[in-house]
Amino acid sequence: MGLLKVWDDNPMVIDVEAARADTKGTGQVIHLNNAGSSLVPRPVIDTVIGHLRREEEIGGYEAAAETSERRENVYSSIARLIGATPGEVALTESGSGGWALVVSALPFATSRVLLSRTEYVNNVLVLRNLARRHGLQLVVLDDDSHGQVDVEHLQRELDRGDIALVALTHVPMGEGMVNPAAEVGKRCRAAGVAFVLDACQSVGQIPLDVDALGCDVLVGTGRKFLRGPRGTAFVYVRETLLERLEPALRDRQPAVCSPGGSEPEAEARLLESWETSIAGRLGLGRAVDYALELGLEPIRDRVRTLADAMRSRFASVPSVHLHDRGLIKCGIVTFSVQGRTAEQVKAHLAGHRINVSVAALPPSTADAVLWPNIRRQTIVVRASAHYYNTDSEIDRLIHALH
Ligand SMILES: Cc1ncc(COP(=O)(O)O)c(C=O)c1O
Structure with missing residues (x-):
């Protein structure tokens, strides 16, 4: 390019x-x-408008059918961006929506949830509701002397046990700080605790690798540093967690009733809405490829x-x-x-x-x-x-x- x-x-x-x-x-x-x-860069705009034109010319379902391979490539591109596999990626319409969907679908066998002080506000609201419903205790981790999440406090809480998950926002909405996500991931892994990373402000401006970060869930949004269209986002769920997800929305279930349909596999796409903006998703894929090319x-x-x-x-x-x-x-x-x-x-x-x-x-x-x-x-x-x-x-x- x-x-x-x-x-x-x-x-x-x-x-x-x-x-x-x-x-x-x-x-x-x-x-x-x-x-x-x-x-948004020109190739992304061209992709979005090009698809809308096809919908205008031949119909929405027909235009979608033409793009089945390109739509599949969106998952591979995101997987490449974050070091995942395509089956671990779901596409959503917003980062907040994706975060709420996936965290609400997690099993809560234990009762304490750890979060940082700079957790994105919508995530905290979801956790507050889940806490009320499931009787969870939310524990807010201290900041260290630099304002980042205090990993020593995290370690003390992990050592006390009974942790359902740890939530961290990689780059907070209103600060230039990058939280030490890989260090948090390392400690969560050692403790066998699920680690949920909000990467909405870091994806597209910082290289991300889910294994290096040690996260089990990662959420990114399209319109920020990724330069994608508005109304696009993605969720990564580690393969080992997929079997245990219990999403409230079962929008892909109609596949069971359709001709030749079968029970969907345990892949992250179970979290998705069937109805969506295909133009937006293709545009998101183009934006990811654009970033990867650079x-x-x-x-x-x-x-x-x-x-x-x-x-x-x-x-x-x-x-x-x-x-x-x-x-x-x-x-x-x-x-x-x-x-x-x-x-x-x-x-x-x-x-x-x-x-x-x-x-x-x-x-x-x-x-x-x-x-x-x-x-x-x-x-x-x-x-x-x-x-x-x-x-x-x-x-x-x-x-x-x-
Ligand atoms: C850190 C962080 N997380 C999540 C979000 C939510 O993303 P979305 O607006 O796509 O729901 C934002 C949006 O500003 C954000 O800054």
């Missing part, structure tokens, strides 16, 4: 000009809201370089205060501006055609949901870089902030 340049001293570098030429929006806006939803390592390196540049250039703006915690940081940069609300900063930057978003940083999403009378939130501006952003765009951001 020609989006990778090879240099003598740095063998894999993203060809930013080619990436921008593939991304119409880069000519219109400075898009630093990739943690919200990235600009390489997740070059993507991670460039995203990190741009975000680090943003953080260090913020130092030249005295009224800007950075909020990112964590030992390892990613493409999300959160900050506030003295004397201005986050909404004012966002509106001001929008006037300069710079897209950022606003995020609420409670001291802990888990605590805020579980104990709602805790209301000490900090509202911050979230600027999130992708590989198609440039240094000169960051200059313009800094200039606009001055």
